[in-house]
Amino acid sequence: MFRGFRPTSLRVQSVESLSHNTKRLRFEYPNQTLTSGLQLTSSVLVFCWPQKSWLPAIRPYTPVSSLNQCGFLDLVVKKYPHGKVSSHLHTLQPGDSLYFLGPLPGGYRWSAATATEHSQVYLIAGGSGITPTYQLARGILEENPDGHTKVQVVFGANTAQDLVLKKELDTLQRRFADRLQMHYLVSEAEPSVGEAGNKDVSYGARVTTSRLQQFFGAKRQGGEKVFVCGPPGIENALVGGKANGRGILEELGFEKDQIHVF
Numbered sequence: 001m002f003r004g005f006r007p008t009s010l011r012v013q014s015v016e017s018l019s020h021n022t023k024r025l026r027f028e029y030p031n032q033t034l035t036s037g038l039q040l041t042s043s044v045l046v047f048c049w050p051q052k053s054w055l056p057a058i059r060p061y062t063p064v065s066s067l068n069q070c071g072f073l074d075l076v077v078k079k080y081p082h083g084k085v086s087s088h089l090h091t092l093q094p095g096d097s098l099y100f101l102g103p104l105p106g107g108y109r110w111s112a113a114t115a116t117e118h119s120q121v122y123l124i125a126g127g128s129g130i131t132p133t134y135q136l137a138r139g140i141l142e143e144n145p146d147g148h149t150k151v152q153v154v155f156g157a158n159t160a161q162d163l164v165l166k167k168e169l170d171t172l173q174r175r176f177a178d179r180l181q182m183h184y185l186v187s188e189a190e191p192s193v194g195e196a197g198n199k200d201v202s203y204g205a206r207v208t209t210s211r212l213q214q215f216f217g218a219k220r221q222g223g224e225k226v227f228v229c230g231p232p233g234i235e236n237a238l239v240g241g242k243a244n245g246r247g248i249l250e251e252l253g254f255e256k257d258q259i260h261v262f
C-alpha cells in the first residue's frame with residue numbers, strides 16, 4: 001500500500017475509544033488483498049487541514065496493525081490538548097477520509113539479520129510511545145517464532161487506564177511466555193475509585209535506575225539492545241543530556257550504540 005512516498009487517501013472503516021484521550025482508528029485499503037508494505041518499525045505521515053488553517057499539518061504515526069495485515073491499517077492516536085493533528089483525527093468518523101504518505105524514511109529497521117545479533121531486547125515506552133514499542137515487540141516475536149531474541153517491555157503511564165494496548169500486549173505475552181516479559185508501571189498511587197486494579201500493574205511506580213536494574217539485572221552482557229520511546233521527560237531521564245548529565249541507561253552500563261531512541 002505504502003510505496004514510493006506517494007500521497008494516498010484512505011477511508012475510516014471504524015473508530016474505537018480506548019481511553020479518555022486515545023482512539024483506535026481503522027483505515028481500509030481500496031483493495032482487500034493489499035498489505036501495508038511497511039517494515040519494522042516504519043511510520044507513516046498523516047496530513048490534514050486542521051480547522052481554520054490554510055496550511056496542512058503533518059505528523060508521523062506508527063501503525064499498530066500487523067505489517068502483513070490485508071485490507072486495513074490501524075492507528076492508535078492520543079489526543080493532546082490543542083493538538084492540531086491529533087484533535088483532527090479524534091473528530092473522524094467511519095466514511096471520512098485521511099491523506100497518508102509513507103513510509104517515513106530513516107528510523108530503525110529490524111530485520112532477520114538484526115535478530116541474530118541481539119539475544120535480549122529491552123523496550124521502554126511512556127504513554128503513546130507504546131505504538132512503535134508494540135509494533136517492534138510483536139514483529140520480533142511473530143516474524144521469528146523460533147528465534148532466540150528475548151524481549152522485556154517496560155510500559156509507564158499516568159494511570160492504569162492509560163495503559164492502552166494492554167490487552168494486546170497481554171495476549172502476546174501469553175503466546176510467547178518464554179520470550180516476552182511485561183512490566184507495567186503507573187504513577188497513580190492506587191487504583192481509581194471503583195476499579196479493581198490490576199495485579200500485574202505496579203502502582204505509584206516510575207521508571208528509575210533501581211527499578212530497571214531489578215528488571216534487566218546489574219551486569220551487562222553482549223547482544224543486548226534498548227529501545228526508548230516516550231515523552232521528552234522519560235527520554236531525557238533514560239539517555240541523559242546536557243542539562244541532566246548521565247542517563248539511567250548509562251548508569252546501568254549500556255553503551256551508546258546499544259541504545260536507540262525512536
Ligand SMILES: Cc1cc2nc3c(=O)[nH]c(=O)nc-3n(C[C@H](O)[C@H](O)[C@H](O)COP(=O)(O)OP(=O)(O)OC[C@H]3O[C@@H](n4cnc5c(N)ncnc54)[C@H](O)[C@@H]3O)c2cc1C
Binds near residue numbers: 076081
Ligand atoms: C516516529 C513517530 C511516531 C509516532 N507515532 C504516534 C502514534 O502512533 N500515536 C500517537 O498518538 N502519536 C504518535 N506520535 C506523535 C505524533 O506524531 C504527534 O506528535 C502527536 O499526535 C501530537 O500532534 P498534534 O498535532 O496533535 O499536537 P501539536 O499541535 O504538535 O502540539 C499540541 C500540544 O501538545 C503537546 N505535545 C505534542 N506531542 C506531544 C508528545 N508526544 N508528548 C507530550 N506532549 C506533546 C505540545 O507540546 C503542544 O503543547 C509519533 C511521533 C513520532 C516522531
